[in-house]
Amino acid sequence: MTVRSRVRAASSVWNLDGDVSVKSYLAVLGTPGAWRFLAPAFVARLPYAMLQLGILLLVHWSTGSYGAAGIASAAAAVAQALIGPQTGRLADRYGQARVLVPQVLAHAAALGGLLALAAAHAPGALLVAVSALAGGSMPQVGSMVRTRWAHVLGGSEGSAKLGTAFALESITDELTFTVAPVLLVALSTGFSPVWALLAALVMVVAGTLAFAAVRRGAPEPMPVRVRSRRGVLRLRGVAVLATAFVALGTVFGSLQVGITSSTAALGQAGAAGPVYATFSGASLVGGALYGLVRWKAGAAHRLAAAVGLLSAATVALTSAGSVPVLYGTAALAGFVIAPAVITGYTLVEQLVPTEVRTEAFTWLNGAIGLGIATGAAVAGQLVDRFGTGFAFLVPPVTTGLAALLVLAFLRRLAPAGGAVRARELVSAS
Numbered sequence: 001m002t003v004r005s006r007v008r009a010a011s012s013v014w015n016l017d018g019d020v021s022v023k024s025y026l027a028v029l030g031t032p033g034a035w036r037f038l039a040p041a042f043v044a045r046l047p048y049a050m051l052q053l054g055i056l057l058l059v060h061w062s063t064g065s066y067g068a069a070g071i072a073s074a075a076a077a078v079a080q081a082l083i084g085p086q087t088g089r090l091a092d093r094y095g096q097a098r099v100l101v102p103q104v105l106a107h108a109a110a111l112g113g114l115l116a117l118a119a120a121h122a123p124g125a126l127l128v129a130v131s132a133l134a135g136g137s138m139p140q141v142g143s144m145v146r147t148r149w150a151h152v153l154g155g156s157e158g159s160a161k162l163g164t165a166f167a168l169e170s171i172t173d174e175l176t177f178t179v180a181p182v183l184l185v186a187l188s189t190g191f192s193p194v195w196a197l198l199a200a201l202v203m204v205v206a207g208t209l210a211f212a213a214v215r216r217g218a219p220e221p222m223p224v225r226v227r228s229r230r231g232v233l234r235l236r237g238v239a240v241l242a243t244a245f246v247a248l249g250t251v252f253g254s255l256q257v258g259i260t261s262s263t264a265a266l267g268q269a270g271a272a273g274p275v276y277a278t279f280s281g282a283s284l285v286g287g288a289l290y291g292l293v294r295w296k297a298g299a300a301h302r303l304a305a306a307v308g309l310l311s312a313a314t315v316a317l318t319s320a321g322s323v324p325v326l327y328g329t330a331a332l333a334g335f336v337i338a339p340a341v342i343t344g345y346t347l348v349e350q351l352v353p354t355e356v357r358t359e360a361f362t363w364l365n366g367a368i369g370l371g372i373a374t375g376a377a378v379a380g381q382l383v384d385r386f387g388t389g390f391a392f393l394v395p396p397v398t399t400g401l402a403a404l405l406v407l408a409f410l411r412r413l414a415p416a417g418g419a420v421r422a423r424e425l426v427s428a429s
Contacts (some may be wrong), residue, residue: 003330022294023162026380029276031161033216037145042172044141044207047200049173049180051138052279052372053256053276054200055131057184058193062118062127070257072128076135077253077373081366084137085232087360088143092355094292095220096144097212104208107137111201115194124310135369139208143361148217150349150357162349165412167291167347170342174284174334180281185273197308219357232359237351237413240405242367244307246338247402249371251314251395256372257306257328258317258391265388268323273370275326279334289337299347300406300413306340309402314395321389333395341368347413 028034052073060069091099110133117130188194233239244352255276263272297305313336316329344364351361375398379391406413 001079006099022107024161025168025288027127028161028165028168030332034152036216036217037148037211037214038172039147040207040210041141043205044139044171044202044211045176046180046183046207047204048142049176050197050200052253052376053181053260053389054184054187054188054193054197055134056140056256056260056376057188058114058118058197059124059127059131059227061188061193062121063124065124065384066257066261066380067384068124068128070376072124072131073253073380074373075132077249077371077376079132079136080138081370081373083370084138084140084143084362084366085359087140087389088359089356091140091144091230092358096147096218096358097334098142100139100208100212104139104205104212107134107139107352108201108205109261110134110137111197114227115197115201119194126235139204140358140362140365141211142169142173143206143365144211144218146345146349146361147219147358151219152217154220155381156186157165162346164291166345166349167287167342169345170287171284171291173341174280174287174338179277181273181276183273185270189270195286225321225353227352231361232352232356235352235356235360238348238360238363240409240412241348241351242363244303244340244402244406245344245364245367246374247307248310248337248344248370248396249373250375250378250398251310251337251371252368253375253377254379254391254394255317255330255375257376258388259330260384261388261391262320262326263323266323269324271326275323275330278327279330282331282334283338286335287342290339290342298414299343299350300410303340303343303347303413304403304406304410306336306343307399307406310336310340311396311400311403314399315391316387317392320392324342351413374398 029059029228056069056073058069059072060066063069087099087103091379110130114127114130114134117127146166149169150162153165183199184196187193187199233242257398259275260269260272261277263269263275298397310333314333316332317400320326345361348360348364349357382390382393
């Protein structure tokens with residue numbers, strides 16, 4: 001058998017059509033005016049990647065308790081998960097700029113208050129409450145960028161590029177999660193977590209205001225009445241995707257606690273940022289490779305496979321007894337998680353009407369945040385009660401259950417036509 005025939009055989013097994021090219025990314029990045037909103041959005045999204053880990057480090061620095069730190073980080077993520085979709089709904093109805101400007105000002109006030117309280121070593125309960133305010137007011141720039149891509153590439157010709165655009169967004173997310181932990185830990189260890197989050201505060205205000213000022217690609221407000229708070233979640237397959245994304249979020253949350261506590265126990269606390277950055281960097285590579293491939297298999301089947309593979313990959317974390325092993329196992333988990341995230345966003349764009357697109361994206365963002373909250377809180381308690389290694393028991397269990405859930409509801413994840421989606425939206429209201 002020749003090399004070419006072997007490649008073709010492998011392609012048929014993995015459901016590829018052989019169209020793997022960097023040109024797809026270049027075509028998306030060449031969209032007129034895209035860089036005008038992408039550049040400020042990247043600056044605004046770096047603090048998003050710093051907030052949960054930053055609060056974890058800040059509250060532990062202030063109180064000395066990983067348990068309290070995990071709860072504070074969880075409170076921020078839960079608030080973000082609950083409030084984020086509501087701001088997404090407002091952005092769909094009234095426009096992105098009219099939501100982002102007051103939101104970022106509220107976030108600046110909340111995060112500034114948290115830094116002042118932590119520096120004064122305020123009681124843990126107060127730190128948890130203000131952490132929730134900081135998380136709930138975090139601008140949802142990532143969701144709004146995805147909405148702009150869907151708006152710009154939503155035509156018949158551009159729709160083929162949309163999957164690549166979402167892969168690009170996942171790569172951007174992972175790039176921020178690669179850079180942000182290194183920056184955060186460097187500032188935290190060199191100065192203090194207060195200075196680290198102060199830098200995040202400056203970036204989120206500057207980046208968000210600049211992004212809001214760019215109207216290129218921003219969709220026009222589309223008022224739609226969905227009276228029930230669970231309206232979008234009742235649309236076809238959205239609740240299943242949101243639940244799966246909660247499980248994906250637990251990977252991030254538990255790894256933040258597990259890596260931070262494990263490196264500290266091993267006497268190399270400064271390695272926490274680089275190890276977590278390795279996880280994010282591997283996810284960036286996995287997402288980039290995934291986005292280059294034209295898959296024949298349906299997105300729902302790919303999602304089930306990716307989440308199941310992630311469950312298997314994260315088992316290796318439980319055996320990480322040294323920093324080098326932490327690097328390797330974190331990279332393995334990171335490489336697998338990006339395809340699941342990319343596929344989930346692609347699916348939800350296919351499942352919901354245009355009128356509630358931003359809200360749907362923020363539900364997935366919020367679900368990841370809720371998963372981060374759950375993972376961080378559970379892992380923090382496990383570390384305090386049983387030891388550092390127990391934090392890594394969370395990801396295999398949660399992602400394994402998520403894979404079974406997706407398999408059970410594959411038919412609900414099959415995209416319906418536009419008319420069907422519109423009728424579902426009306427019935428959900």
